Amino acid sequence: MGRFRANLMVCAGSGCVATKSLKVKEAFEKELKKRGLENEIDVVLTGCNGFCAQGPIITVHPDEIFYEKIQVEDVPYLVEEHFVKGRPVEKFMYKEPTGKLTIPSMHEIPFFKHQVLRVLRNKGIIDPEKIEDYITRDGYLASAKAVTEMTPREIIEVVKDSGIRGRGGAGFPTGVKWESCARMVSDRKYMCCNGDEGDPGAFMDRSIMEADPHAVIEGMIIGAKAIGASKGYIYVRAEYPLAVHRLQLAIDAATEAGLLGKNILDSGFDFDLEIYQGAGAFVCGESTALMFSIEGRRGMPRLTPPRSTESGLWGKPTVLNNVETLAAIPQIILNGADWFKSLGTEKSTGTKVFSLTGAINNTGLVEVPMGMTIRQIIYDIGGGVPGARRGRKFKAVQMGGPSGGCIPESLIDTPVTFEDIQKTGAIMGSGGMVFMDNTNCMVGMAKFFLEFTTDESCGKCPPCRVGTKIMLDKLNDLAEGRGKEGDIEILEELSYDIIEGSLCGLGQSAPNPVLTTIQYFRDEYESHIKDKWCKVGVCRKLTTFFINEKVCTGCGACMRACPSKAIIGEKKKPHRIIQEVCIQCRTCYDTCRFKSIIIGPADYKGDPMALLEE
């Protein structure tokens, strides 16, 4: 980095690549060359910056100026102003969603300010395709220490002492897992990494694999030494081609450098690593199913015990850790257990990466200390819910994907730790947080997740295979106005049967989204059944739309937006919806800036104004 006067970091995470960041990088290179600056300004491609919604993202070091949404045509102007005239360009900088405040420095932006980067410490700083970059950031020091100086016992003690728990969802203590595998006597053991990130709405693992692939590999080397494995697999979803590509480059580079493979650093320790691409089955994130999949079979979970640490891949003792867990290991070895424990709570130590998506201003990837409350994450980091002026409010956050649950607004001060989240009925999961505002229907949400699990159930256990389908049918009935008194109880009862009768985590947790939404939003279920009324207007068959004549300004926005031309009215006079033509698409509701659309129950014939008082 030394001989350049500035470094221009272009984010090349999947998000920014999709918004054409690679083209932007080319444009920068061309423009800098044109102005003879190519030896002064270095253009670097980095891994995911995390602030995906604002992509393509450019940061300029050493000043750490943050530019967002840079397009190819912006490049000449930006280069002229910033690099030739030395004036950072305000119009490309981050602006506060609430005020009009412009924040030039990355570390001052709330989204970044409250984060503590440990696992993601290299994001946006190094080029993930260059091993040298990783090594300058103390890369492979920890694995060198583990392989040459430490005994397996010592490694396991440090990891156990750090209190780190599996970041994949269940939160099993990593050190204990390693210890039980290390104890096994076998001619062969395997060290595997679970990169089959299947929860919809979660992309932490993808980002880590893309931004810092060497950290994952280093963590695996340390783990392999601890348990005595000589062979490892990284199981990655085929939907993540960029992650596969960068991991492969990283493996090749590390092998070339003698940090991986035969006789690592002349220590006599061998560890071979291979990437295995999944083939699109959610259940393969389950450890026993994942191993069957590596063996080339249908990924169907089996009964445990024996645990994988006793009899895993090809019947040999196997440790399977999540990507984020492994990426955290090298720094635990380097900085010690106490350093790791200094953040977080007693039982949930360290930091955790979350992906924030859905109805939230700052969509992206964040790393925060365990124990931060949901409120802090939404408002301090996430910038709150968009559309506040139109009456949008935070309603619930879904955590843990299809296995998790919805946490309502009333529990917004819950600290995010394994134990506290579990108490709400949701689970920590891998760290996907999907935010919902008051326009989301909770019955619809439950239905969405049930559709997912019904589809992804491997079919081995009938309670899961058949039960989820019956639950889904029931939810469809509810959403389409065929709900009956007693349906909620049937859903609950079925849920418990499925939980009890299923072998693996998928079935045991599949009813969670339904159970938590019933627990916290029972009134919504009831209004679907009794009043045939979806109050937020999502379940089309349970709605009638009206225009509040007292509020409507006659701006005509809804009239233009209505796909079925069901809205009539003169300019500047209140409009009206012709019910016979309306298809209940809710476009008018989403379009109206004056909150003048009223949503009533199915086939409502009464006075719409009466609905407002309810």
Next chain:
Amino acid sequence: MADDIKILVVDDEPVVIKSCKRILEAEGYNIDGASGGREAIIAMEQKPYDFVITDLKMPEVDGITLIKWIKKSRPETGVLIITGYPSQETIKDALELGIIDYVPKPFTPVVLMDVVARAIEWKQKSVPAEAKKKEEEFPPSMMAELDRMISSYRDKPGSLIPVLQRAQEIVGYLPPIVQKRISKGLNIPAAEVHGVVSFYSFFTMQPRGDHIIKVCLGTACYVKGIDEVLDKIKENLHIGVGEITEDRKFSLEAVRCLGACGLAPVMVIDHDTHSAVTPKKVMQIIDEYRTVGAKA
């Protein structure tokens, strides 16, 4: 038209050949005779026939053997059988081999004429289908590449899934013929291969379009209204999820979370990710691909 059609009648009784000749030649068909299976094969090796009408019970090379040979070496020739023993068993065997129809013995001229006329009609109708089927056959170079790939994995345990992934890259999809080849090459039962293919959503047994549209059904995309986008695509392309348009330009797939939730709702066409897709914008994006050739 009838005189273009060449028919070979095979029977060990000369009188049957003679009567067939008399009846069918009067209709304008070209008729040759052969007194047994062996003679029939010799005759067919010399010139092509559109149809073969054969007896089943013959000394030396019998009817079933002849049909097997025809199916293997002259698959374009249609087969009709004459049998004095229309028992369930023999006819079943012959039907399994793919004959078109049969003539019970003894027969009247009308019956024979009818059966032949029907057979001709059926064959003409089925020609386009057959031609289509041929299109689905794969060039030998592709099969050679497939075999080479399979054999490179032969000694690696657990290689079925990578082999299937590679095969899908080579062929584009995994029809039964490809699965059988893999089964043979890796020495894994075909049922197990099929079990894996049907288990994982990544694998498809349907051919895919020039462009693959993947619509993300992840939570974030759902919250941001991907279902309306999907409906719009279905409506405009007249296909459902997992289907392919008639012109084979597009196939539509639904995927579970692409991990690009910051850009929700997301649609991927070939390798390009399109972010914040709306029902309004979606067809415009898709139409841009219409003029572009198939992906490399």
